[in-house]
Amino acid sequence: MKDGFLRVACATPSIRVADCEYNAKSICELVKTGAEADASLIVFPELCLTGYTCADLFHQQTLLEGAEAALCHVLRGTKGLDCVLVVGLPVFAGGKLYNAGAVLHNGRILGLVPKTFIPNYSEFYELRYFTPASGRFEITLCGQRTILSPDLLFTCSNLPGFTLGVEICEDLWITSPPSAKLASCGATVIANLSASSEAVGKPDYRRSLVAGQSAQLCAAYLYADAGEGESTTDLVFSGHNLIAENGTLISESERFTTGLITADIDLMKLTRERSRVNTFAMQAGIETVYFDLPPRTLELSRRISRLPFVPEAGPERNARCAEILAIQSEGLCQRLRHTGCKRAVIGLSGGLDSTLALIVAVRAFDRIGLPRSGIEAISMPCFGTTDRTKNNAVSLAEAYGVTYREIPIGDTVLSHFEDIGHDPNDTSVAYENAQARERTQVLMDVANKISALVIGTGDLSELALGWATYNGDHMSMYGVNASVPKTLVRHIVDYEASTSTSALSAVLKDILATPVSPELLPSDGEDISQRTEDIVGPYELHDFFIYYSIRYGFPPRKVYRLALCAFSGAYSPETVKKWLEVFYRRFFAQQFKRSCLPDGPKVGSVSLSP
Numbered sequence: 001m002k003d004g005f006l007r008v009a010c011a012t013p014s015i016r017v018a019d020c021e022y023n024a025k026s027i028c029e030l031v032k033t034g035a036e037a038d039a040s041l042i043v044f045p046e047l048c049l050t051g052y053t054c055a056d057l058f059h060q061q062t063l064l065e066g067a068e069a070a071l072c073h074v075l076r077g078t079k080g081l082d083c084v085l086v087v088g089l090p091v092f093a094g095g096k097l098y099n100a101g102a103v104l105h106n107g108r109i110l111g112l113v114p115k116t117f118i119p120n121y122s123e124f125y126e127l128r129y130f131t132p133a134s135g136r137f138e139i140t141l142c143g144q145r146t147i148l149s150p151d152l153l154f155t156c157s158n159l160p161g162f163t164l165g166v167e168i169c170e171d172l173w174i175t176s177p178p179s180a181k182l183a184s185c186g187a188t189v190i191a192n193l194s195a196s197s198e199a200v201g202k203p204d205y206r207r208s209l210v211a212g213q214s215a216q217l218c219a220a221y222l223y224a225d226a227g228e229g230e231s232t233t234d235l236v237f238s239g240h241n242l243i244a245e246n247g248t249l250i251s252e253s254e255r256f257t258t259g260l261i262t263a264d265i266d267l268m269k270l271t272r273e274r275s276r277v278n279t280f281a282m283q284a285g286i287e288t289v290y291f292d293l294p295p296r297t298l299e300l301s302r303r304i305s306r307l308p309f310v311p312e313a314g315p316e317r318n319a320r321c322a323e324i325l326a327i328q329s330e331g332l333c334q335r336l337r338h339t340g341c342k343r344a345v346i347g348l349s350g351g352l353d354s355t356l357a358l359i360v361a362v363r364a365f366d367r368i369g370l371p372r373s374g375i376e377a378i379s380m381p382c383f384g385t386t387d388r389t390k391n392n393a394v395s396l397a398e399a400y401g402v403t404y405r406e407i408p409i410g411d412t413v414l415s416h417f418e419d420i421g422h423d424p425n426d427t428s429v430a431y432e433n434a435q436a437r438e439r440t441q442v443l444m445d446v447a448n449k450i451s452a453l454v455i456g457t458g459d460l461s462e463l464a465l466g467w468a469t470y471n472g473d474h475m476s477m478y479g480v481n482a483s484v485p486k487t488l489v490r491h492i493v494d495y496e497a498s499t500s501t502s503a504l505s506a507v508l509k510d511i512l513a514t515p516v517s518p519e520l521l522p523s524d525g526e527d528i529s530q531r532t533e534d535i536v537g538p539y540e541l542h543d544f545f546i547y548y549s550i551r552y553g554f555p556p557r558k559v560y561r562l563a564l565c566a567f568s569g570a571y572s573p574e575t576v577k578k579w580l581e582v583f584y585r586r587f588f589a590q591q592f593k594r595s596c597l598p599d600g601p602k603v604g605s606v607s608l609s610p
Contacts, residue, residue, distance in 0.1 A: 002297045003558040004161055004268025008189065009039040010222050011260035012239035012253070015229035017051035020066035021073065024049060027087060028077035030260055035081040039262055040162075040293055042085050043191040045226040045239075046115075046169050047099060049074075049089040052195035053231035058090055058097065058129040071102060071109075072142040079107030082294050084154070086166060086224075088193040093139045093148050096131040101166045101193045102141075103154050103289075109141060110289045112148040115168035116178050123197060123235055124170075136287075150178055153187055153288045158295070161267035163187050163288075169194040172213060172223075183217035185286040188270050190219055195226035197235040198255070206240060207249060215247030218274050220265040228258050246270060250302070264302035272552050304566040306540060308547040309488045309604065321495035324488070324603045328480045329363035331601030335478045336453065342370055343452035345443050347473075348377040348397060348404075349519070350389030353457040353481055355396060355511050356489050359496050360480045361455055362400050375402040378446065380409045380439045384519035386528055392511050399504040405446075409438045432520035436472030443476075453477045456598055461486035463597070463608050464546050465536050465583070466590020473518075474593055482600025483607045485546060486516070486539040536586070537579035541571070545583045551606045556584065 011034060013026035027044060034042040046052055049070045050063060057063050067089045074087060084105045091100040091112055098114035113133075120127035133150035140146075156162040165182030172179065172192055179190045190213075196206060206223070214221035220243070227239025238255035243263040251263035274280045311317040336342070344361050348354050361375050377397040381390055390406075397404035413434050417424050422431070447454045456476025458468050460483050468474040481489065490512060497508035514528075516539070521530040533539060544566060548559045563576045595610045602609065 002295070003561060004266055004271075005264050005298050005300060005302070006041065006159070006162055006189075006267055007037070007039045007262055007264050007298055007301075008041040008043070008220065008222055008243065009034045009037070009260045009262045010043050010224040010241035010243060010253070012045060012225060012227040012241060012258050013048060014227075014258045015048060015051050017229065017231050018054050018057050018063055018066070019051075020049055020063070020070035023051065024070035024073035024077070027074055031074075031078045031081060031083070031085060034260055034262070035083050037262055038296060038298060039260075040083050040296070041164065041189065041191070041222070042083055042260070043222045043224040044085070044087045044193065045224045046088040046101075046193040046195040047090065048087055048193070048226065051230055052226050052237070053233070053235070055125070055231075056128075064090060064092055064097075068142060075104060075107050075109070075142055078104065081106070082296075084110075084164065084291065084293070086191045086193060088168070090130070091139070091141065091148060093137040094135075096134075097129060098133070098148065099126065099130045099168060100148060101168055101191070103152075103164070103166060105291045109144050109146045110154050110291060111146055111152045112139075112141070113152055113166040113168070114148055114150055115171060116150050117170045117174050119170045147287070147289075149287060151181075151286045153182060153185060153286055155186070155288050155290050156293050157290050158292050159267070161188055161271045162293075164189050164191060166191045166193070168192065169196060172209060177213065179213065179217060179219075179221075181283075182286070183219050184281050184283045186282065188219050188267055189265070190214075190217065190221045192221065192223045194223055195230070195237060196240065198238045203240055203255065207242060207252070210242045211244045211247055211249050214244035218246055218270060218277065218280060220245045220270065227256070246273060262301065264298060264300050266302070268554065268558070269552050272554070276553075300565050304562055306544065306566045306570075307487050309485045309543055309606075310491050317491060318495055318498075321492045324484065324492060325360065325363060327601055327603045328360040328484070329367060332360060332364040332455070332478060332480055333367050335599070336364065336368060336370075339453060341451060341453045343374040343376065343450050344455050345376045345378060345447040345450070345452045346455045347439055347443050347457065348379055348393045350379075350392035350396070350511060351514065352486075352489050352493055352511060352516060353459050353462075355493055355508065356484070357455050357457040357480050358396065358400060358402070359493070362402065372401045373403050376446065376450065376452065377402050377404050378443060379404070379406045380442055381406065382408070382410050382413060382435045382520075384517075384521045384523045384528075384530060386519065386523050388510075388514060389519060392507055392514070395507040396511070399501075399507060407442055409435065409442065413438050427521055432518070433469045433472055435520050436469035436518070440472045440475055447477070455480060456600065457481060459484050459486050459489050460606065460608060461539050461542055461546065463594055464550070465542060465586045466593050467532065467536055468593060470593055474597075476598045479598045479600035482597065482609075483602045483604060485543040485606075487543045537582050538571075541567070541576065541579050542583055545580060546606060550608070556580065
């Protein structure tokens, strides 16, 4: 539970219809398995103590007594285990029978939640046996006084963010699920006890429903499904268990199996997201039952991607890259339309960022119907420029059919050094920044001369680290890459290479293979003497830090822990800590640059717009 992580489980026991004693033993075995796996919450299927397919047997007093005896068995068999259980059974209250979920902890019944929406269509006949949730009852069950009510929440007193709500099967499938109210009253975890029969195409719909509800509620959603042992008179059940977190399916069982699946959910992430989204409506007026769980530090089983901004390789990544290019180019299109500009100026260095900016500009011009020759790509070689990057800039401009100009700035910069009394042998920050500002002046003045828009090339990672010269490459008239992190820039350019002609693809691939560098320190013309990642650190680490510290507001200790998990074997703990300290120091020290940024389109969930 350290850092807000909670291990949860969905379990499908092998049962026998109406054999409550057998079912209780099966449930206890799975509870012990889940407890050994450090699960703090285990959810079982609908009516699992009796079986969902008991039909008219639900009218038999013997079955109801057997269900209560089985619940007593589970309470005794799991006492002392540090986990919360949710099991399904029929419960008699107020002269009516309810399909309920019992929430249990350490031998105690915390409460009973009845099913609200009872299906009575197609293959479902539940209204023949059960009554929809209809108020609050105080009842005695297994010798304990407890509450039966749909308006119950279960909150862990010593684990901030862990509040459990319960709904049952059909409750999820209707237009206004009870979980919406439960979440608005504070539930961060929703348990659904289900007996969802199989049909062709239904698994995909079930997945989308569970993931979608978790996104809408900004919650974790645990869907435990009935399986082996249910009657197959006219239905088949597959034990299709699902765990989703805020729109993402993070664990799924194989269908037609029994056992349990686990997942580590991030309660801090959920609560941060809710606090950030001011339209998430929090309400009060629901009854809360409290319990305690002992502190537990998990060896995380949750998969943590090294590249959180980048989807997995394959169709999804290609689709994401195409979508980002569409957003960037449409943003530039609108800026060109609004300003009336029919020309654009880009400083083309032969590096990754300016390459992406050129790709975006070309797409925008094609979209509007402007000739590509209206894009003026300007190379401004100086002291650190290598033949490789300069030649790639030339080849790139030719391949895209844009206007190319080369304007060497070395003599101008030397003249400026003389004006301000700077020794050209002093390669300190003034030496570097004078070149960057001269390049920006050239771009701005050329743009004024030809009535064009200067397209910025700086990316999100550089803005976060302040890796830009104030009023130099920091400035433009529209920054198309402003919310694209460096790791994603690389994959977008790679996507463009994969969909381009062989000549263009070859130059793009060479640009991808070129070390990232501002090329501001003297070079022999062949080898790059200044490598950005040697100075500020690996961009894959910094983009990871940006994602979790800016997007979710996690404290440094949690960002560090996640990074150790994600980059295990790639970087030592000492290296991760070193660059994390660099990130925080640079991020806060360089805010003044971000406070006066040019406009640029937001393309993802992280933006550094002031």
